[in-house]
Amino acid sequence: MDEQKHRRRIHYRGKYPRRFEEKYKELHPEKYGEEIAHVLAKGNTPAGMHIPIMVREILDILAIRPGERGFDATLGYGGHTCAMLEKLAGKGHLISGDVDPIESAKTEARIRAKGIGPDLWELRQMNFCQIDELVRETGPFDFVLADLGVSSMQIDNPERGFSYKSDGPLDLRLNPETGVSAAERLAEIDMDELAGMLTENADEPYAMEIARTIVRERRRHPVQTTAQLHELIARALRGVRLPDDLAGRAGGSAKKQALAREELVKKSSARVFQALRIDINQEYEALYAFMEKLPDALAPGGRAAVLTFHSGEDRIVKKAFQAFFRQGVYEDIAREVVRPTREECRSNSRAHSTKLRWARKSSGQAGK
Numbered sequence: 001m002d003e004q005k006h007r008r009r010i011h012y013r014g015k016y017p018r019r020f021e022e023k024y025k026e027l028h029p030e031k032y033g034e035e036i037a038h039v040l041a042k043g044n045t046p047a048g049m050h051i052p053i054m055v056r057e058i059l060d061i062l063a064i065r066p067g068e069r070g071f072d073a074t075l076g077y078g079g080h081t082c083a084m085l086e087k088l089a090g091k092g093h094l095i096s097g098d099v100d101p102i103e104s105a106k107t108e109a110r111i112r113a114k115g116i117g118p119d120l121w122e123l124r125q126m127n128f129c130q131i132d133e134l135v136r137e138t139g140p141f142d143f144v145l146a147d148l149g150v151s152s153m154q155i156d157n158p159e160r161g162f163s164y165k166s167d168g169p170l171d172l173r174l175n176p177e178t179g180v181s182a183a184e185r186l187a188e189i190d191m192d193e194l195a196g197m198l199t200e201n202a203d204e205p206y207a208m209e210i211a212r213t214i215v216r217e218r219r220r221h222p223v224q225t226t227a228q229l230h231e232l233i234a235r236a237l238r239g240v241r242l243p244d245d246l247a248g249r250a251g252g253s254a255k256k257q258a259l260a261r262e263e264l265v266k267k268s269s270a271r272v273f274q275a276l277r278i279d280i281n282q283e284y285e286a287l288y289a290f291m292e293k294l295p296d297a298l299a300p301g302g303r304a305a306v307l308t309f310h311s312g313e314d315r316i317v318k319k320a321f322q323a324f325f326r327q328g329v330y331e332d333i334a335r336e337v338v339r340p341t342r343e344e345c346r347s348n349s350r351a352h353s354t355k356l357r358w359a360r361k362s363s364g365q366a367g368k
């Protein structure tokens with residue numbers, strides 16, 4: 001009995017693990033293979049990993065042949081990079097970029113541990129909006145992939161502040177070594193600009209209520225953690241009428257009404273975090289520049305695929321592909337957005353909102 005208690009104390013300090021590293025056994029795949037398989041079977045992503053989305057569709061579109069040269073603009077956990085490297089079959093060259101120095105270093109170590117050397121694969125810590133500078137050095141690519149947004153490792157790590165689900169500093173920078181954190185941004189932005197940002201970047205229906213509450217409350221308590229921001233969103237929504245769909249489901253039951261309000265706060269929180277992330281990382285500006293520079297980064301006949309996760313991103317990608325197609329720069333583009341299969345969405349809950357678009361550069365075109 002005593003021995004059992006003693007063993008418990010070693011495994012769990014207190015009823016709940018206090019640190020991210022303790023909570024997630026999945027962070028040590030070598031020790032906890034079974035737990036990881038269990039998490040995957042439930043359609044969830046094990047902590048510290050990212051499951052690549054629409055790999056088969058992307059490989060079909062990019063039609064990579066051994067000997068070609070490519071650029072993966074968003075390395076992340078390296079799932080797509082590894083799938084593309086397999087297609088190269090040891091011949092050709094792939095460069096993978098990412099702005100995040102923290103996760104890139106870990107991914108690089110994992111890829112090098114597979115015995116893949118710099119002659120075949122290189123990492124660049126860079127923003128993909130600088131693709132033109134890269135191409136000046138390397139020459140144009142036969143294939144380019146961009147899988148936008150954030151990786152599961154970034155979202156799941158409370159130290160990065162990407163999610164309200166566990167408390168941590170309100171940072172949200174893809175590269176914490178530069179720029180301002182979300183906490184710093186929230187300390188100085190004025191109310192109208194904040195409301196505008198929430199509407200423009202995430203279609204937040206309660207943008208003004210949330211902006212007003214944040215600006216009023218920050219005088220007394222600067223917003224420095226993810227939990228504080230979540231609490232302010234909940235406070236801002238306390239007085240609002242439940243939208244019809246949630247109210248209808250809740251009916252007259254007080255318990256169901258409370259659950260419906262929780263759901264409302266959860267949805268708004270997800271949107272507010274998304275809007276802030278887009279703002280402080282200047283994601284729309286980066287994507288716009290990337291899409292503008294992409295034609296010159298592709299060799300004649302070169303293929304590009306872009307995965308997006310919300311309507312703001314998809315709009316920029318769609319418009320750029322269509323505009324260059326009309327000019328004859330691309331000889332073909334996706335007429336319809338490509339979506340993940342139902343099976344993929346079931347096995348990876350993070351695939352639901354994914355949209356894939358592609359373009360092929362005209363064979364006769366060197367530059368735009």
Ligand SMILES: C[S@@+](CC[C@H](N)C(=O)[O-])C[C@H]1O[C@@H](n2cnc3c(N)ncnc32)[C@H](O)[C@@H]1O
Pocket residue numbers: 050051052053073074075076077078079080081097098099100103126127128129147148149150151152174286287
């Ligand atoms: C969805 S994840 C990519 C996952 C990856 N395809 C995989 O298989 O693991 C998106 C990645 O893009 C990076 N990223 C986002 N915006 C970027 C930008 N403007 N330039 C470079 N990397 C960016 C993020 O840091 C993140 O690692």
